[in-house]
Amino acid sequence: MQRFDLEAQGLRALNAALHALNGQTNETAWEVVNPKGSHSIAVGLDAPIELTVHGSTGYYCAGMNKQATIRVKGSAGPGLAENMMSGAVIVDGNASQYAGATGRGGLLVIKGDASSRCGVSMKGINIVVHGNIGHMSAFMAQSGNLVVLGDAGDALGDSLYEARLFVRGAVKSLGADCVEKEMRPEHLELLADLLKQGEAEHLAKPEEFKRYGSARNLYNFNIDNASAY
Amino acid sequence: MSDFPHTPPRFSATFTPAVNAEIRRAAASGIYDIRGGGTKRHLPHFDDLLFLGASISRYPLEGYREKCATDVWLGTRHAKKPIHLDIPVTIAGMSFGALSGPAKEALGRGASEAGTSTTTGDGGMTEEERGHSKTLVYQYLPSRYGMNPDDLRRADAIEVVVGQGAKPGGGGMLLGQKISDRVAMMRNLPKGIDQRSACRHPDWTGPDDLEIKIGELREITDWEKPIYVKIGGARPYYDTALAIKAGADVVVLDGMQGGTAATQDVFIEHVGMPILACIPQAVQALQDMGMHRKVQLIVSGGIRSGADVAKAMALGADAVAIGTAALIALGDNDPALEEEYQKLGSTAGAYDDWHEGRDPAGITTQDPELYKRFDPVLGGRRLKNYLKVMTLEAQTIARACGKNHLHNLEPEDLCALTMEAAAMARIPLAGTDWYPGKGGGM
Numbered sequence: 258m259q260r261f262d263l264e265a266q267g268l269r270a271l272n273a274a275l276h277a278l279n280g281q282t283n284e285t286a287w288e289v290v291n292p293k294g295s296h297s298i299a300v301g302l303d304a305p306i307e308l309t310v311h312g313s314t315g316y317y318c319a320g321m322n323k324q325a326t327i328r329v330k331g332s333a334g335p336g337l338a339e340n341m342m343s344g345a346v347i348v349d350g351n352a353s354q355y356a357g358a359t360g361r362g363g364l365l366v367i368k369g370d371a372s373s374r375c376g377v378s379m380k381g382i383n384i385v386v387h388g389n390i391g392h393m394s395a396f397m398a399q400s401g402n403l404v405v406l407g408d409a410g411d412a413l414g415d416s417l418y419e420a421r422l423f424v425r426g427a428v429k430s431l432g433a434d435c436v437e438k439e440m441r442p443e444h445l446e447l448l449a450d451l452l453k454q455g456e457a458e459h460l461a462k463p464e465e466f467k468r469y470g471s472a473r474n475l476y477n478f479n480i481d482n483a484s485a486y
Numbered sequence: 487m488s489d490f491p492h493t494p495p496r497f498s499a500t501f502t503p504a505v506n507a508e509i510r511r512a513a514a515s516g517i518y519d520i521r522g523g524g525t526k527r528h529l530p531h532f533d534d535l536l537f538l539g540a541s542i543s544r545y546p547l548e549g550y551r552e553k554c555a556t557d558v559w560l561g562t563r564h565a566k567k568p569i570h571l572d573i574p575v576t577i578a579g580m581s582f583g584a585l586s587g588p589a590k591e592a593l594g595r596g597a598s599e600a601g602t603s604t605t606t607g608d609g610g611m612t613e614e615e616r617g618h619s620k621t622l623v624y625q626y627l628p629s630r631y632g633m634n635p636d637d638l639r640r641a642d643a644i645e646v647v648v649g650q651g652a653k654p655g656g657g658g659m660l661l662g663q664k665i666s667d668r669v670a671m672m673r674n675l676p677k678g679i680d681q682r683s684a685c686r687h688p689d690w691t692g693p694d695d696l697e698i699k700i701g702e703l704r705e706i707t708d709w710e711k712p713i714y715v716k717i718g719g720a721r722p723y724y725d726t727a728l729a730i731k732a733g734a735d736v737v738v739l740d741g742m743q744g745g746t747a748a749t750q751d752v753f754i755e756h757v758g759m760p761i762l763a764c765i766p767q768a769v770q771a772l773q774d775m776g777m778h779r780k781v782q783l784i785v786s787g788g789i790r791s792g793a794d795v796a797k798a799m800a801l802g803a804d805a806v807a808i809g810t811a812a813l814i815a816l817g818d819n820d821p822a823l824e825e826e827y828q829k830l831g832s833t834a835g836a837y838d839d840w841h842e843g844r845d846p847a848g849i850t851t852q853d854p855e856l857y858k859r860f861d862p863v864l865g866g867r868r869l870k871n872y873l874k875v876m877t878l879e880a881q882t883i884a885r886a887c888g889k890n891h892l893h894n895l896e897p898e899d900l901c902a903l904t905m906e907a908a909a910m911a912r913i914p915l916a917g918t919d920w921y922p923g924k925g926g927g928m
């Protein structure tokens with residue numbers, strides 16, 4: 258177990274040490290203490306390490322992560338796991354705006370609530386939120402899955418492309434071109450798997466969710482839809 | 487019928503035939519006009535400035551014999567690996583998707599042979615471009631299509647795109663015709679749909695966030711890469727100041743003449759400021775913050791010749807970027823293709839339906855039949871020639887002004903031909919020592 262005191266050793270030293278592992282295949286365990294809301298903790302990792310941050314993080318924790326499993330024993334600031342490629346990021350507390358933004362792969366689990374724009378422009382990532390999500394979540398979401406055990410705020414899935422959204426609670430309103438869709442057996446199967454991966458199988462059953470996706474009416478321009486653009 | 491003469495038919499200066507034609511087009515189609523290229527209206531521009539040349543008070547340098555250096559360092563403020571270019575004319579960001587793979591390859595070839603950089607674009611990084619560009623700037627755009635840390639690390643610099651001169655405040659657009667399998671895959675979108683990229687970044691807003699975002703990009707790339715911030719010509723004094731405050735190594739400033747792959751005509755023609763008005767404001771911001779020449783300024787928007795390069799640099803820019811001119815050098819809008827432009831309802835020199843993907847020159851298309859026509863080796867050579875000519879032209883002017891480096895060109899070397907240009911560029915009207923606003927505020 259490698260232990261890193263962020264306050265004493267500094268952010269640059271942390272990320273440099275973690276990048277030195279990039280490309281390696283050995284699993285190692287890391288612990289970061291005293292994060293104190295610092296930005297850009299553990300960004301650009303590319304090795305199958307297990308890293309635990311003891312405390313809350315600032316902006317862009319785990320940004321562009323590849324392979325690593327990063328746990329935050331606290332809450333996370335804006336842009337958590339933005340553009341993640343692979344690996345997993347698990348946050349015990351809440352996450353601020355844009356969690357999982359543009360993520361292209363991997364798994365993001367938020368055990369508390371996520372704020373607005375969760376999963377904005379997501380491109381393949383899987384996101385499981387145990388609590389609620391804020392407004393404009395999954396805006397322009399391209400692909401991947403967003404699973405929400407609680408409620409969703411206004412304008413869910415506005416201008417959505419092919420991402421799948423599963424919400425168990427209430428949806429305050431749907432954004433332009435986002436509609437409720439039929440839940441088919443393959444979706445229940447997918448959901449069961451995502452709940453398991455998201456450490457939530459004991460909290461909810463697939464049958465309790467509704468599925469939302471793109472009506473695909475905005476895919477090619479039509480003047481009669483102008484008010485929706 | 488009286489015998490008095492009739493009033494002859496008179497056209498309106500407001501409702502011109504072109505205006506009326508656009509009204510009829512909108513009424514028939516129900517869609518605004520989308521096109522490529524830059525502003526087509528007349529604007530105050532570099533043509534409205536002249537160099538004074540040397541005489542008795544300043545002596546010139548000997549053409550071809552006395553040295554006039556052209557190189558430029560970019561990213562010296564924070565980056566561990568700043569970029570060194572032989573010439574101060576760079577190739578602006580143009581997306582794969584808007585341009586064909588072979589066209590991107592040609593840009594890389596030509597720029598590398600001439601000793602300068604190319605820039606990716608909204609579609610992500612292609613092997614054609616990385617493979618052929620010695621120095622490649624990787625754009626970080628709101629859409630984040632294809633964005634990944636590996637490309638970030640194999641880039642030579644990173645350009646955070648906040649705006650573009652053709653459409654400050656606007657997002658991207660790539661119509662379904664150009665979303666081929668490969669473009670769709672790179673962008674992670676279904677084939678054939680109209681793709682609208684966002685106008686704001688998905689995970690930051692405002693200058694304080696930008697600073698944190700730049701910090702993240704530096705951490706991911708271990709502080710090696712220069713980080714540029716590209717802004718459209720909207721409020722260049724404040725935008726430049728905020729970009730510097732946010733930690734930019736380089737500010738890229740694109741005036742309203744700047745080209746685009748596909749944008750609403752109403753946006754291209756009515757939003758933004760001419761580059762001439764933008765440069766002095768940006769330079770002022772750099773000077774006010776003590777950062778002129780420490781944070782480099784690259785300007786673009788309608789740059790065509792070595793004279794334009796020299797004028798931009800005399801106003802205080804460190805380098806320029808070209809988009810449209812580079813495409814023309816590759817063969818875009820060539821009169822040799824007139825017959826085909828006619829078939830598309832256009833004519834050589836006016837063709838701007840780049841978004842339709844039917845470019846007979848094979849440059850702004852994803853149709854293999856069309857892009858096969860374009861030879862990237864020949865295209866690269868033509869671009870190299872053009873870049874070298876521009877550089878020689880700029881050197882010719884600089885030597886005539888007695889400068890042994892293009893960077894030594896200065897506002898005192900210029901005069902303005904019109905009141906508008908004098909006011910915008912803050913350069914005295916020819917024959918006077920005065921420009922409108924001199925001594926006043928901004």
Ligand SMILES: Cc1cc2nc3c(=O)[nH]c(=O)nc-3n(C[C@H](O)[C@H](O)[C@H](O)COP(=O)(O)O)c2cc1C
Nearest residue numbers: 578579580581607608744745747787788808809810
């Ligand atoms: C075909 C084409 C595609 C472009 N794509 C992008 C892009 O993806 N990202 C960007 O920041 N600017 C893009 N631009 C704008 C250029 O980077 C640059 O700002 C502009 O072309 C400069 O003006 P000029 O064309 O008059 O030289 C594009 C321009 C053209 C002509």
